[in-house]
Amino acid sequence: MIIKTDPDEIQNFISDASNYTGRCHAVYFPENESEIVELIKECNISKSEITVSGNGTGLTGARVPEKGIVLSTERLNRILEINEKEKFAVVQPGVLLKDFQDEVESRNLFYPPDPTERNCFIGATVATNSSGARTFKYGPTRDYVLSLRIVLPNGETLTISRDQFRADVFDALIIADSGRIISFQLPNYDMPATKNAAGYFCQKNMDLIDLFIGSEGTLGVITEIKLKLIDLPYNIFSCIAFFNLEADAIGFIETARSFSQENINEENESIGISARGLEFFDERSLKFLMDDYRKIPNNSKAAVWFEQEIDKNEDDITNAWFDLLNKWNCRIDNSWIAIGKADENSFKEFRHAISWKVNEYISQRGLRKVGTDVAVPHESFRNLLQNSKDIVETRGLDYVIYGHFGDSQMHLNMLPQNNSEYVSAMEVYSDICDLAIRLKGTVSAEHGIGKFKREYLLRMYGEEAVKKMASLKLVFDPNKILCIGNIFDKKYLD
Ligand SMILES: Cc1cc2nc3c(=O)[nH]c(=O)nc-3n(C[C@H](O)[C@H](O)[C@H](O)COP(=O)(O)OP(=O)(O)OC[C@H]3O[C@@H](n4cnc5c(N)ncnc54)[C@H](O)[C@@H]3O)c2cc1C
Secondary structure (H helix, E strand, C coil): CEEECCHHHHHHHHECCCCCECCCCEEEECCCHHHHHHHHHHHHHHCCCEEEECCCCCCCCCCCCCCCEEEECCCCCCEEEEECCCCEEEECCCCEHHHHHHHHHHCCEECCCCCCCCCCEHHHHHHCCCCCCCHHHHCCHHHHEEEEEEECCCCCEEEEECCCCECECCEEEEECCCCCEEEEECCCCCCCCCCCCCCCCCCCCCECHHHHCCCCCCCCEEEEEEEECEECCCCEEEEEEEECCHHHHHHHHHHHHHHHHHCECCCCCECCCCCCEEEEEEHHHHHHHCCCCCCCCCCCCEEEEEEEECCCCHHHHHHHHHHHHHHCCECHHHCEECCCHHHHHHHHHHHHHHHHHHHHHHHHCCCCCCECEEECCHHHHHHHHHHHHHHHHHCCCCEEEEECHHHCEEEEEECCCCHHHHHHHHHHHHHHHHHHHHCCCECECCCCCCCCCHHHHHHHHCHHHHHHHHHHHHHHCCCCCECCCCCCCHHHHC
16 A cells, blocks of 8 residues: 655645645555555554545545544545446445546436536545535435445444434444444434535434435545436536526526426426526626636626426427526526537536635635535525625625525635635624524535534534534544544544
8 A cells, every 4th residue: 555654745635625724644545445444443553543535625624634644545446337227336435526427427327416526536425425506406415325335443344235224213223244233322403404414414213324424534434335326317408597686596596496396297207397406606706707707798697507407398398497587587698508518518617617716716815715505494595695695795805605596505605815804704604604503504505514614513503412423423433533523523522
């Protein structure tokens, strides 16, 4: 196994896309599960901390070590099987999502989860339960995980499939590959009824595979993943619609969302407007992108990127969309409608560009990213949006708002110029998290908690719940070695 200790060579592993930085003294690059088992066993015996790394596109500092060593999954990068008949795939954790999706699509199959950044590893998308634009229709990564192989923090392996181990109310029991029975109590807290990636997934009578999905590397190292695939949709209607009024764009999204929820027949087919994604950009985001996208119509106050899969009744469905766009005063003549795959991809890239440019802006100033990842129930979304704008504008900070508005999820990214604005931005961030909590939402809909958002998880669920999460981790990791500092502060493990 390659081990790197030269500070220049390991520099890359002590930060992630949020610009959160840490430290470690070595990075290990195992090439198979046995090497991981050996390494974890050694760390468990010597009680040394080990942090698992994907490709470092995370936005919460989750893969960033605070001390000890890093286990990189980049050499576990093989697609082991794609079963076209039974529609599943088996992959190692270091497979790039982009490569996997391209390969699957070349076989007329489809893997829907699409965190906007496709340059990430599949193991990490499972560890963070990533989601993206298409989650609106298809749900998060969790919904596609059929089974996992995991190396637990004591070096034992666990093979766990969906429907294999189910909690009895909150009493849980799983059996490691060695035959050892691991029984424990699940924490009992109410998760918000929104898209959510904050803390452990815990529910009464839950499928216990779901505990590991989204656990941010704290319960084990994922070494193999079996994923559900579906048929590749025949055709996509994709459009970026520009509006003269933000209120019209929001009204358009709300109406499209409710049609999308209604227009599915018993065969799960769309019988009218049925979006697979509804993504929003505010005026500030459009201006921020203007230098790179000169074709953005002047004076646009908002834009919505939407997509729908169309297998039948193409004309009826596209006409229904045009009627809806007209109803909400969209500037149809200036809007972008995809003609073919190249346009579809460029619209996707437009959405990626806004997130990417914000990260670039922040790192150029040597600051950390300060962007909300909050979601609230649909009926509270307008309240979240308006009040968040009021909060940030009172401080006079520059910002952009975009995100997965179909799922009532908002990324409000502050654009601080310097340290003192960064401090203000953090106060705004904190106020918006509090607002989302008051509205019965989540402080993290998709990025997870990592090290950056622990304080807000504490506010969301309260200290008792966080202590229960820490006790749950100790069931699997009594020597406190794996991904320490993710989800909750280390002090809760003492
Ligand atoms: C421009 C941009 C846009 C983004 N948009 C989205 C978005 O729309 N939706 C979204 O969900 N995310 C988004 N992200 C965040 C990020 O892409 C995802 O969180 C992604 O899943 C991280 O993958 P990674 O390989 O980079 O993981 P890393 O950042 O390296 O690690 C993430 C976490 O996974 C753990 N981990 C990694 N591999 C394993 C393993 N094998 N076993 C156990 N734990 C493991 C790490 O310990 C860490 O806790 C975006 C990021 C960027 C830069």
